[in-house]
Amino acid sequence: MTVLLHEEFVVTRGDYKNAGSVSSAIKDKLRTIGIDAKILRRISIACYEAEINMLIHAWGGLITMDVSDDGTVRFVFKDPGPGIPDLDDAMTPGFSTASDDAREMGFGAGMGLPNIRKVSDDFDIQSSPEGTTITLGFHL
Amino acid sequence: MKESVVAYTLSKCVKCMKCIRACPVSAISMENNRIIVNHERCTNCGKCIEACHNQGLVAQGSTLVDIANYDYTVCLVPPALSSVCQSRENAEDLFNAVKLLGFDEVIDLSPYYAKVLQESMAYRPVQKPAIVSMCPVINRLVKTKYQILIDHLIPMNYPAETAAREIREAYAARGNVGIFNLCECPSRLSHAKYPYGNTGSEIDHALSIADIFPMIRTNLGKGRIPVTFCRDGFAAMDAAMLSEHDKVLAADGYDKVENVLDLAEFGRLKEFDLLYLFPCFNGCSGGQLLIGNSYLNHLNLQKLVRESSAETKQIDDRYLWRDGFMAEEDQRSFTEKMSFFSKVNEVLEQLPGYDCSACGMRTCRIMAEEIVNGNRSLGDCHILNSGTREETK
Numbered sequence: 001m002t003v004l005l006h007e008e009f010v011v012t013r014g015d016y017k018n019a020g021s022v023s024s025a026i027k028d029k030l031r032t033i034g035i036d037a038k039i040l041r042r043i044s045i046a047c048y049e050a051e052i053n054m055l056i057h058a059w060g061g062l063i064t065m066d067v068s069d070d071g072t073v074r075f076v077f078k079d080p081g082p083g084i085p086d087l088d089d090a091m092t093p094g095f096s097t098a099s100d101d102a103r104e105m106g107f108g109a110g111m112g113l114p115n116i117r118k119v120s121d122d123f124d125i126q127s128s129p130e131g132t133t134i135t136l137g138f139h140l
Numbered sequence: 141m142k143e144s145v146v147a148y149t150l151s152k153c154v155k156c157m158k159c160i161r162a163c164p165v166s167a168i169s170m171e172n173n174r175i176i177v178n179h180e181r182c183t184n185c186g187k188c189i190e191a192c193h194n195q196g197l198v199a200q201g202s203t204l205v206d207i208a209n210y211d212y213t214v215c216l217v218p219p220a221l222s223s224v225c226q227s228r229e230n231a232e233d234l235f236n237a238v239k240l241l242g243f244d245e246v247i248d249l250s251p252y253y254a255k256v257l258q259e260s261m262a263y264r265p266v267q268k269p270a271i272v273s274m275c276p277v278i279n280r281l282v283k284t285k286y287q288i289l290i291d292h293l294i295p296m297n298y299p300a301e302t303a304a305r306e307i308r309e310a311y312a313a314r315g316n317v318g319i320f321n322l323c324e325c326p327s328r329l330s331h332a333k334y335p336y337g338n339t340g341s342e343i344d345h346a347l348s349i350a351d352i353f354p355m356i357r358t359n360l361g362k363g364r365i366p367v368t369f370c371r372d373g374f375a376a377m378d379a380a381m382l383s384e385h386d387k388v389l390a391a392d393g394y395d396k397v398e399n400v401l402d403l404a405e406f407g408r409l410k411e412f413d414l415l416y417l418f419p420c421f422n423g424c425s426g427g428q429l430l431i432g433n434s435y436l437n438h439l440n441l442q443k444l445v446r447e448s449s450a451e452t453k454q455i456d457d458r459y460l461w462r463d464g465f466m467a468e469e470d471q472r473s474f475t476e477k478m479s480f481f482s483k484v485n486e487v488l489e490q491l492p493g494y495d496c497s498a499c500g501m502r503t504c505r506i507m508a509e510e511i512v513n514g515n516r517s518l519g520d521c522h523i524l525n526s527g528t529r530e531e532t533k
Contacts, residue, residue: 004478024402032505034470034477037287041405044288048406071474115407140474 005033005067011051011079013060016105022063023047029065030073035140042119043073043138049112050077050134056102058082058132071140076133084127091117091125144182145199145330145346146189148175153196160497162191164394165285169510170500183280184327185394185419186428199326199429201348202333204355207242210318210344214307215243216300219250219373220324221349223425223437228447232367237359241352243320246365247307250373251453252299255460257376258452260294260414261385267292269389269404269412274298274376276327277419278397279465286401287467292415295464298331299376304342305459320345322352324427325420350429369448374441377424379416381445387413393421484508491521498522 007029009022027044035043047063054061054077061079068074084090090113098108117123122137153175160168160175167181168188175197177188189197207213215238225231239246253274260272271292273279282289297305304319311317321343323329332346375381382390389412391400397417403409420426425441426434470477487508494504499520501507510516518524 004482020403020406023406027402027405031285033481034472036470037290037467041288041407044405045407048408067478069475069478 002069003066004069005065007065009063009065011054011061011063013055013058015055015060019052019055019105019107020048023051026063026065033067035073039138039140043075046116046119046136047075049116050075050136052107053077053112054079056098056107057084061131073138073140075136075138077136078133079131081129081131083129084125084132087125087127144177144179144184145201145326145333146177146182146184146186147198147200148177149196149198150174152194154194156193157497157500158191158193159188159197160500160502162187163502164398165281166502166506168502169506181284183277183284184330185277185281186326187394189326190428199329199348199350201323201329201351202320202345204241204347204352206345207318207320209316211315212245212311213243213318213320214245214247214311215239215241215347216247216249216303216319216321216343218300218322218324218328218424219248219253219369219377220424220427220430220437221322222248222250222367222369222444223374223441224430224432225444226440227443228367228369229364231369231444232364233360233362234356235365235367236363237356238322239365240359240362241355247303248367248369249299249303250370250448252303252373252455253376254370254372254452255302255455256296256299257372257382259296259460260416261388263294263414265292265294265413268410269415270294271404271415271417272296273465274416275418275424276331277325278417280327281397281419282401283465283468286405288405289401290465290467292404293465295462296460297462298328300328300332300343301341302455302459306455308342309459318344320347322347322349324349324424324430326428327419328427329429348429349427349431353431368451369444370452371445371448371450372452374445374448377418378438378441379418379423380438382416385414387411388416389414390416390418392418392423392426394419480512483512487511487518490518490524492523492528494523496523 026047030040058079064076066074089095093114094110096108096110102108120136121139124135126133165181167178169176222231225234235246256274263270273293273296300321321332323346329346332341332343379390379392382388391397397419422434422438425437491504499507
């Protein structure tokens with residue numbers, strides 16, 4: 001398996017004004033390649049939710065995207081903390097620890113992580129106070 | 141091959157390339173000093189025509205000469221044209237003036253616009269939010285760029301098309317009936333001339349209001365035809381009026397519309413039932429082929445609403461609904477797509493990235509694609525040739 005395209009994107013904490021801009025860039029890139037719309041829909045939703053999580057819950061982070069020749073797109077969302085205290089809670093639909101200002105912006109409905117898991121083909125999450133890493137796979 | 145009504149006149153073109161930069165979907169390029177419109181990409185939004193100061197690019201409609209070819213002629217008048225009138229009396233005068241052009245009958249489309257609004261409100265979509273398909277530009281944009289949302293489009297005919305289908309059946313006994321449609325924008329003009337849908341259009345001739353208005357004007361003040369406007373018909377073409385509905389997100393202006401479609405693709409707008417989108421600022425009363433200022437037209441519209449009726453017209457479902465929208469599929473394999481993309485990226489790294497359009501392509505990426513396709517070479521880049529890039533580095 002060879003990686004054909006490797007891209008990195010930085011997400012800045014609390015940068016609500018540009019919320020979704022990284023996901024838009026990822027979507028545009030995959031659309032330019034000509035990825036099927038059905039898969040692009042799932043990737044867009046997952047990236048957006050994960051990007052927003054980094055923005056409102058974590059201290060920003062780094063998103064990497066790898067498109068491989070075997071037809072998989074792999075994403076790693078890595079943030080430097082503060083980590084998710086209880087992963088089971090976080091994976092429960094409707095559970096949210098979002099701040100009031102995030103809710104006012106229309107975020108924090110508690111559907112982020114459950115949605116990401118639902119739309120992705122491969123899902124893995126690791127979290128400690130040093131940071132959270134979500135790895136997603138999509139098969140084209 | 142799709143066609144569009146955007147017509148080019150070489151002798152009027154000053155090669156300023158404003159149209160190339162204005163096109164939101166990179167459908168225009170310049171080759172051998174000629175403007176080329178890629179009709180596969182074109183959404184008929186008319187931004188290029190707006191940008192062209194020299195009438196090099198115009199929206200080409202039919203002419204009134206065709207009236208003579210029919211036994212009975214009908215002219216469909218969109219509510220957007222009524223928005224140039226300050227009162228219903230003025231509008232009735234205008235309808236008479238249109239009829240005097242030589243039509244046997246003039247039909248107001250506001251009940252058909254109202255029907256689109258009412259049916260859209262009642263529509264239960266498979267995917268929320270549903271996108272109202274009243275504007276050909278929006279349909280085309282979703283089909284070509286926002287394909288994720290294709291099953292969000294409500295499979296409904298355009299109001300003029302619905303009216304034309306109804307008239308065609310109802311007037312079958314009148315011999316050879318000619319259906320003319322006055323159009324307020326290039327996209328409606330284009331739909332009637334070259335319909336995108338699964339089937340052909342029942343509209344025979346699309347007329348540009350900008351072309352016809354001088355002739356309508358000479359007929360003003362010669363009488364009136366009573367018209368009962370349908371209130372919802374005006375609301376259906378105006379983002380501000382539509383925003384009064386809780387579950388409707390209405391937006392006007394091309395950039396705003398793209399923002400909304402972007403958010404919808406992220407699954408963020410599920411709390412809305414309907415997206416009502418107008419690529420033209422101020423909705424259809426901001427149509428490019430309309431006469432007058434769109435803000436004034438917008439004010440007129442509010443007056444006309446007060447003088448119109450809440451009653452609606454019964455329209456049969458078979459005229460209103462159409463088959464679902466189909467995406468235009470990319471037939472290339474994943475390997476082919478990736479290989480092309482990588483080659484384009486390699487070329488792109490050698491280009492300056494200014495997106496200056498001097499080469500005749502809107503962006504460096506489009507230029508890179510053309511180079512990979514073998515239609516252009518790096519030597520066609522003016523910045524590379526001038527050495528400017530080296531100095532700035």
